[in-house]
Amino acid sequence: xxxxGALALLALFLCQTVLLPPIQxxxxxxxxxxxxxxxxxxxxxEARGAAVGAAAGLLLDLFSGSPPGALCVVSGVMGAAAGLxxxxxxxxRALVNTLxxxxxxxAHGLLLGFLLLLVGRPVELTAALWRIGLPExxxxxxxxxxxxxxxxxxxxxxxxxxAVGPGALSFSR
Amino acid sequence: xxxxxxxxxxxxxxxxLLLFLLLFLSLRLQxxxxxxxxxxxxxxIGTIQSAVTSGTRSVSDAWDRYIAVTRLDDENxxxxxxxxxxxxxxxxxxxxxxxxxxxxxxLAFRNQVPFHAQTCRVIGRDPSNWFETLVxxxxxxxGLRVNMGVITPEGVVxxxxxxxxxxxxxxLVTDRDSAIAAQIQRSRDQGIVEGKEGPGAKxxxxxxxxxxxxxxxxxxxxxxxxxxxxxMLGTVTAVRRNETELLQEVDLVPQVNFNxxxxxxxxTSLGDIS
Numbered sequence: 001x002x003x004x005g006a007l008a009l010l011a012l013f014l015c016q017t018v019l020l021p022p023i024q025x026x027x028x029x030x031x032x033x034x035x036x037x038x039x040x041x042x043x044x045x046e047a048r049g050a051a052v053g054a055a056a057g058l059l060l061d062l063f064s065g066s067p068p069g070a071l072c073v074v075s076g077v078m079g080a081a082a083g084l085x086x087x088x089x090x091x092x093r094a095l096v097n098t099l100x101x102x103x104x105x106x107a108h109g110l111l112l113g114f115l116l117l118l119v120g121r122p123v124e125l126t127a128a129l130w131r132i133g134l135p136e137x138x139x140x141x142x143x144x145x146x147x148x149x150x151x152x153x154x155x156x157x158x159x160x161x162x163a164v165g166p167g168a169l170s171f172s173r
Numbered sequence: 174x175x176x177x178x179x180x181x182x183x184x185x186x187x188x189x190l191l192l193f194l195l196l197f198l199s200l201r202l203q204x205x206x207x208x209x210x211x212x213x214x215x216x217x218i219g220t221i222q223s224a225v226t227s228g229t230r231s232v233s234d235a236w237d238r239y240i241a242v243t244r245l246d247d248e249n250x251x252x253x254x255x256x257x258x259x260x261x262x263x264x265x266x267x268x269x270x271x272x273x274x275x276x277x278x279x280l281a282f283r284n285q286v287p288f289h290a291q292t293c294r295v296i297g298r299d300p301s302n303w304f305e306t307l308v309x310x311x312x313x314x315x316g317l318r319v320n321m322g323v324i325t326p327e328g329v330v331x332x333x334x335x336x337x338x339x340x341x342x343x344x345l346v347t348d349r350d351s352a353i354a355a356q357i358q359r360s361r362d363q364g365i366v367e368g369k370e371g372p373g374a375k376x377x378x379x380x381x382x383x384x385x386x387x388x389x390x391x392x393x394x395x396x397x398x399x400x401x402x403x404x405m406l407g408t409v410t411a412v413r414r415n416e417t418e419l420l421q422e423v424d425l426v427p428q429v430n431f432n433x434x435x436x437x438x439x440x441t442s443l444g445d446i447s
Contacts, residue, residue, distance in 0.1 A: 065304035127370035
């Protein structure tokens, strides 16, 4: 399962860097990796969500112009946050889930913006959120609608053996 | 009577058959009563024969048509497959021609500039929307180093910020962390071109008395030693002067379309021109 998860993450990374640029809208692409982190957090809980997030963030850090480790930290935190969401919400309808994913992506942008400010990068946070954070949140939420059934199908083929514990998330249409 | 008949049945039947035979053999009887039956009988039989023949012909025609259609269908499929293949070949040929044209332009540019440059392919973009970088297919094994300038025949792309053995990360001019020494081509006023939140870039540190107008071309000044002097950076789109400020705010749109980049040149050595 771990190997398959790592391969899936790698495939999503390649999609994100090679296949998505042509479908970007005003320079903004949906964040497939963040959708995967969110889904992993919901299904696996805080600790494993954080681990998946940190691993994905590390991969992103290697091929991004971000300050070293910034995306690893932010993605790790977001993975844990997704785990918390999954633990506290028992049943999510697809549309509510899309809304939560949009807010989640916006929170990711906000956190990243703060971290960039913290390390002294010249970020105009309000402008960045308006130009990048908000469109990214909308686009990612919409793409999430398509991605969730795919992830569910993929996980159905390779089921998670260990139970996440009370509050493990289930989806309904 | 019945008993008599049953006793001599064979005789009666034989006699009857003989009588019928005689009747049919009689030329007169053959001509007269059969001639009466001939017309209606031939009409009925003819109609039935005609209908049967026509039906058989229809079935035969339909069968022939079916066979022909089946053959046509097979032929159609094979022709469609051939057409698809030809279309794919034409698309590939067009792609190769376009690539050839781009490489010719890059090569011609590389041959005419007075510095050393290496041609690289763009193989990826930044995975995050928050940073503007791209990945090229050459790294430190090919002699690329951090801070080397990346250009195209259209103008400046950015500079290398990270190298790996077989690939490098290029920070685009439009990223908020990018800073390139530049000057206005017309007035020779100098400053720094930096990325900004939003599309385009800004020309910073231009004093109030600097002569800059919308439409002015901004080129590299060659001061930082990363880029040769005079490479196109962009065109001024807005100039904001505030009397209370020391410096002007100038926006510019880069000359290069970063979304369409496929091949770039890395300036590996400026030689003695900078």
